Each structure stands twice: as C-alpha cells, then as structure tokens.
Amino acid sequence: MKTFDVEPRVVGAVHLGGTKRQSVILAGRMAEKGNMESILFDGSDNFVVFEVGKRGSGKSYGMGSLLEGFATAAASRIGRHQERRAVVLLDPLDIHWPAVTPLRADGPEGIRRQYQALAGWEGLEVEPISVRVFVPAGHAWPIDPPEFREFRLPVSFLNAGDWALLLNADLITEPRGRLIDEAYRKVTETGWVWDDPTSPQAAKPDYAIADLVSCIEHDPDIAGFYAAETIRSVIQPLRSMGRMPLFDSAQGTPLTELAEAGVLSILCLARLTDDLRTVLTTVLVRKLKADRMFASQIRRRLALHTENEDDRRELETELQRHIPRTVLALDEAQILMPARGSSLARQALDSFVLEGRNFGLSLWLATQRPKGAISEAAASQIDTFIVHRLSVADDINAVCGLLQNARPKIIRHAGRELDLPDLIRALDVGQAIFSSATSDASRFVIGNVRPRNVAHGGEAF
Structure with a gap:
C-alpha cells in the first residue's frame, strides 16, 4: 500500500x-x-x-x-x-x-x-x-x-403507517389508508365491537394480524362507512401477510x-x-x-x-x-x-x-x-x-x-x-x-x- x-x-x-x-x-x-x-x-x-x-x-x-x-x-x-x-x-x-x-x-x-x-x-x-x-x-x-x-417480527411492533406502506396506501388521502388507520386505532387503543354493541372487544396493544382482519370485517362503524370493495382490498393482503413466516409469531424475536x-x-x-x-x-x-x-x-x-x-x-x-x-x-x-x-x-x-x-x-x-x-x-x-x-x-x-x-x-x-x-x-x-x-x-x-x-x-x- x-x-x-x-x-x-x-x-x-x-x-x-x-x-x-x-x-x-x-x-x-x-x-x-x-x-x-x-x-x-x-x-x-x-x-x-x-x-x-x-x-x-x-x-x-x-x-x-x-x-x-x-x-x-x-x-x-x-x-x-x-x-x-x-x-x-x-x-x-x-x-x-x-x-x-x-x-x-x-x-x-x-x-x-x-x-x-x-x-x-x-x-x-x-x-x-x-x-x-x-x-x-x-x-x-x-x-x-x-x-x-x-x-421474526412481532406484529405488534407495526403501526398504522407501517401497514399503509406495505399495502401501498396513503393514510390521509386514500380510503384504504384511512381504513387501515381506523382499524389499527380501534384494535390497539379504543376497542371495537363485534357486529353489535353487546359484543365489545377490548383494546389489544399486543395485537395480531387476525385482530385487524376481524375488526375490519365485523365492526359496524367500519362496515357502515367504507365500501365493500375498499374493505376487501385491505383484508386480502392482510390475510396474505398473516401467512408469511416473518409475521406468524405473536412474540417474534x-x-x-x-x-x-x-x-x-x-x-x-x-x-x-x-x-x-x-x-x-x-x-x-x-x-x-x-x-x-x-x-x-x-x-x-x-x-x-x-x-x-x-x-x-x-x-x-x-x-x-x-x-x-x-x-x-x-x-x-x-x-x-x-x-x-x-x-x-x-x-x-x-x-x-x-x-x-x-x-x-x-x-x-x-x-x-x-x-x-x-x-x-x-x-x-x-x-x-x-x-x-x-x-x-x-x-x-x-x-x-x-x-x-x-x-x-x-x-x-x-x-x-x-x-x-x-x-x-x-x-x-x-x-x-x-x-x-x-x-x-x-x-x-x-x-x-x-x-x-x-x-x-x-x-x-
């Protein structure tokens, strides 16, 4: 040298x-x-x-x-x-x-x-x-x-912005992004309802992808506000990601x-x-x-x-x-x-x-x-x-x-x-x-x- x-x-x-x-x-x-x-x-x-x-x-x-x-x-x-x-x-x-x-x-x-x-x-x-x-x-x-x-990445480490990036959605300007944000906040912060008010679901900070999917599918507020096509466009990729080994562990590494x-x-x-x-x-x-x-x-x-x-x-x-x-x-x-x-x-x-x-x-x-x-x-x-x-x-x-x-x-x-x-x-x-x-x-x-x-x-x- x-x-x-x-x-x-x-x-x-x-x-x-x-x-x-x-x-x-x-x-x-x-x-x-x-x-x-x-x-x-x-x-x-x-x-x-x-x-x-x-x-x-x-x-x-x-x-x-x-x-x-x-x-x-x-x-x-x-x-x-x-x-x-x-x-x-x-x-x-x-x-x-x-x-x-x-x-x-x-x-x-x-x-x-x-x-x-x-x-x-x-x-x-x-x-x-x-x-x-x-x-x-x-x-x-x-x-x-x-x-x-x-x-393995714990799902609970991800916030609404992370999911929006993975689903190629904007949290503010796109219905899909707003749906992701609302579902995330319901699941992790405020709680949500399973079909009717008699079945409240408590907030779950250590959530899984299945919790997001269930909230989107069953919460009356979400069902009444978002179009069925918008809901499907979010649920389908979430389910696909739920089958990925990277996200399949509640605890993760x-x-x-x-x-x-x-x-x-x-x-x-x-x-x-x-x-x-x-x-x-x-x-x-x-x-x-x-x-x-x-x-x-x-x-x-x-x-x-x-x-x-x-x-x-x-x-x-x-x-x-x-x-x-x-x-x-x-x-x-x-x-x-x-x-x-x-x-x-x-x-x-x-x-x-x-x-x-x-x-x-x-x-x-x-x-x-x-x-x-x-x-x-x-x-x-x-x-x-x-x-x-x-x-x-x-x-x-x-x-x-x-x-x-x-x-x-x-x-x-x-x-x-x-x-x-x-x-x-x-x-x-x-x-x-x-x-x-x-x-x-x-x-x-x-x-x-x-x-x-x-x-x-x-x-x-």
Missing part, C-alpha cells in the same frame, strides 16, 4: 472519536512517512460515524473490521472495553454474513487470502469474534450455514437476542422486497430507540440513592429485560436512509440520530455515495469520518465539505503534491482518511485499515 509524505508530521499513535479510553478499538495503522503507529477509535461515548468509499475500495470491509472490535473476547489486541455494547448491523446487500466463519491458514482460497492479510500485520493473530447472523423468517435458503438464525452486549448481530435484508425492507428497518430503529429510552430511565432511577432494597432489586431485574447500549450500523446507508423523500425509514433514523445519544445509542453509516446518501439532520450529527477511495467529483466535493478537523498543509506521493480530491482518488484499496472532531492529531490522518479476524463477503480484499 502507498505511504504518503504529509506535513505537519504526526508523532506516535492517534486516538480519534473520544478521550475517555474506556472503549478502544484498533482501527488501523498510519500510512504516513515517518509514522507507522496505530490508529485507535475511542468509542467510549455515544457516536455517529460516517464511512464512505466507492465500490471495491474496502469500505464495507473496513466497517466490518471496526465493528468486530466491539465483539472481541476479554483479552484482545484489537478491542478493550470496560462496558460491553451490542452491535446490530443491517445489511441490505447480504455481504457481511460470512463473518460467522473465522479465518484460518488451511481454509479455502478466499479464507486463506484474508488470513494472510491478517498474518502480515505484526502483533496480530486471529481472535474469536462473537457473531450472530439473522435471516428474516421465510427467506432462508437450503444452502445457508447452520449458524443462521431466523428473525426478542430485541435482547438481536442486541446483546459483546455480540455483533448481522440482519440480512437483501432477500426482502423494498417495502418489507423499509418497514423492517423502520420498526427496528423505532423499537431500539424506545427500548433504550426505557432502559435509560431505569438506569437514572438506579443512580439515585434508594433506601428501599426491594425497589432496587425490582429495577435491576427489569433492566435485564432491555437491551444494553447499542451501536446500530447500516451498510449502504443510501438504500435505507435517503436524503430526499418522505421515507418512513429516513424519518425514524433521523430521530435515532438526533436523540439516540441521550439513551446510549450510536450510529455507524457506510455508503458508496456520500452526496445525497443521508439527510442534513443526520449529517450535522456526524463526529467521525472514514473516507476510502472515491472517483465521482460530486461525491468527493461532498466529503471535502464534511470533514471535521484541519487538513495537512502538504501531502505528497511519488514526488507529486496532492490536494484533498487528488488524495481521495489516490488511496489504495484498504486505505482511508480518518477525520474526527475529537482527535490526538491536529489534522486528519491517512491510514491502512486493520485486517479482519472473520471472513468478509465483499471482493475488495
């Missing part, structure tokens, strides 16, 4: 992202003349990281490399943590699932090649990484590895199984339709935030002096039912979080970015197209940038306008002085610019990304 001549010089290892040193991950090594020391990411505080790079630049590989640092064993050379976090990676292209396979010298050619990349780094050796891979129920393939787990401290959980989304992927993303983002809000409130209660030991034990028991501090990671973020439009996923993620830090939530976004990949609200919250090779001028200009700390005065390679766009184009596969609002260095630094400990499904390496 290239080595760049950069001034002013940076001496020694570089920490970026924070200063507490309570959670530190080896991100890579400097690729600057006179300094080959470590680059370390301090994830002690809650953070938002934006990682960009063209296809084949090593962007997704680099993302996986750093995220696996949160899922190491206790005695690790790549990750040290006083408090473990969960990592949930939403993968719309299904390239991260090979992480269930540790690297080894005697494996297949692809595994050997990735192992050799790790073995070539002095001081590193293969470490165990705790990885779980989830596939939406009903979308498993016979060739999937036996380690894969099914993910617990959030605490998906988000467990010290575990990298990968949810494969490529096998879903666009609408299902959007709804699943939206629901998970919303529920992760809601669960952490509640857990944070419990932690605040426990932090206060409580003389009643029974109350304290009850709060501690309740806290165990909720997820720990969590890093939500999105590869190809432009698919799930577009900058324009009224995407429900974008709205949920914007809320996550703006408020999540207050509740122990962090966000890691990776994308091929930084221009227009995320909303302005999300961009304003980014505190660390990792920039791999780009070639499109608009994307390079977008990155140049976002980098957090100062640029070097001089960057040279092969006897030629480079400006920032030239540098971004010149990066080798697996190299990146690291820029953070909090850093030991007075400027951004150039480094080589640390090789992974588990297999990666992309082609960059």
Whole structure:
C-alpha cells in the first residue's frame, strides 16, 4: 500500500472519536512517512460515524473490521472495553454474513487470502469474534450455514403507517389508508365491537394480524362507512401477510437476542422486497430507540440513592429485560436512509440520530455515495469520518465539505503534491482518511485499515 509524505508530521499513535479510553478499538495503522503507529477509535461515548468509499475500495470491509472490535473476547489486541455494547448491523446487500466463519491458514482460497492479510500485520493473530447472523423468517435458503438464525417480527411492533406502506396506501388521502388507520386505532387503543354493541372487544396493544382482519370485517362503524370493495382490498393482503413466516409469531424475536452486549448481530435484508425492507428497518430503529429510552430511565432511577432494597432489586431485574447500549450500523446507508423523500425509514433514523445519544445509542453509516446518501439532520450529527477511495467529483466535493478537523498543509506521493480530491482518488484499496472532531492529531490522518479476524463477503480484499 502507498505511504504518503504529509506535513505537519504526526508523532506516535492517534486516538480519534473520544478521550475517555474506556472503549478502544484498533482501527488501523498510519500510512504516513515517518509514522507507522496505530490508529485507535475511542468509542467510549455515544457516536455517529460516517464511512464512505466507492465500490471495491474496502469500505464495507473496513466497517466490518471496526465493528468486530466491539465483539472481541476479554483479552484482545484489537478491542478493550470496560462496558460491553451490542452491535446490530443491517445489511441490505447480504455481504457481511460470512463473518460467522473465522479465518484460518488451511481454509479455502478466499479464507486463506484474508488470513494472510491478517498474518502480515505484526502483533496480530486471529481472535474469536462473537457473531450472530439473522435471516428474516421465510427467506432462508437450503444452502445457508447452520449458524443462521431466523428473525421474526412481532406484529405488534407495526403501526398504522407501517401497514399503509406495505399495502401501498396513503393514510390521509386514500380510503384504504384511512381504513387501515381506523382499524389499527380501534384494535390497539379504543376497542371495537363485534357486529353489535353487546359484543365489545377490548383494546389489544399486543395485537395480531387476525385482530385487524376481524375488526375490519365485523365492526359496524367500519362496515357502515367504507365500501365493500375498499374493505376487501385491505383484508386480502392482510390475510396474505398473516401467512408469511416473518409475521406468524405473536412474540417474534426478542430485541435482547438481536442486541446483546459483546455480540455483533448481522440482519440480512437483501432477500426482502423494498417495502418489507423499509418497514423492517423502520420498526427496528423505532423499537431500539424506545427500548433504550426505557432502559435509560431505569438506569437514572438506579443512580439515585434508594433506601428501599426491594425497589432496587425490582429495577435491576427489569433492566435485564432491555437491551444494553447499542451501536446500530447500516451498510449502504443510501438504500435505507435517503436524503430526499418522505421515507418512513429516513424519518425514524433521523430521530435515532438526533436523540439516540441521550439513551446510549450510536450510529455507524457506510455508503458508496456520500452526496445525497443521508439527510442534513443526520449529517450535522456526524463526529467521525472514514473516507476510502472515491472517483465521482460530486461525491468527493461532498466529503471535502464534511470533514471535521484541519487538513495537512502538504501531502505528497511519488514526488507529486496532492490536494484533498487528488488524495481521495489516490488511496489504495484498504486505505482511508480518518477525520474526527475529537482527535490526538491536529489534522486528519491517512491510514491502512486493520485486517479482519472473520471472513468478509465483499471482493475488495
């Protein structure tokens, strides 16, 4: 890989992202003349990281490399943590699932090649990484590895807007959308009537699809207001979805199984339709935030002096039912979080970015197209940038306008002085610019990304 001549010089290892040193991950090594020391990411505080790079630049590989640092064993050379976090990676292209396979010298050619990349780094050796891979129920393939787990979405996690998206209906302007909204509110909030007032049905927040169908079919208010054709156009797709394995469980996969401290959980989304992927993303983002809000409130209660030991034990028991501090990671973020439009996923993620830090939530976004990949609200919250090779001028200009700390005065390679766009184009596969609002260095630094400990499904390496 290239080595760049950069001034002013940076001496020694570089920490970026924070200063507490309570959670530190080896991100890579400097690729600057006179300094080959470590680059370390301090994830002690809650953070938002934006990682960009063209296809084949090593962007997704680099993302996986750093995220696996949160899922190491206790005695690790790549990750040290006083408090473990969960990592949930939403993968719309299904390239991260090979992480269930540790690297080894005697494996297949692809595994050997990735192992050799790790073995070539002095001081590193293969470490165990705790990885779980989830596939939406009903979308498993016979060739999937036996380690894969099914993910089932609790129906009660979905609100009226989610159902409207799945049924391609507008909640405000279309009769079908208004019907969905009314039925949802009756079933979950106010209760409804089965054919006549003598058969009231209580509100049921933990509802099933069958409850929505029964309400639409039997509630007199709905029958008297909506046309039979409108009712049929909602009931039929609801019944079809009720037969889908993804929705066939009242309880679904617990959030605490998906988000467990010290575990990298990968949810494969490529096998879903666009609408299902959007709804699943939206629901998970919303529920992760809601669960952490509640857990944070419990932690605040426990932090206060409580003389009643029974109350304290009850709060501690309740806290165990909720997820720990969590890093939500999105590869190809432009698919799930577009900058324009009224995407429900974008709205949920914007809320996550703006408020999540207050509740122990962090966000890691990776994308091929930084221009227009995320909303302005999300961009304003980014505190660390990792920039791999780009070639499109608009994307390079977008990155140049976002980098957090100062640029070097001089960057040279092969006897030629480079400006920032030239540098971004010149990066080798697996190299990146690291820029953070909090850093030991007075400027951004150039480094080589640390090789992974588990297999990666992309082609960059």
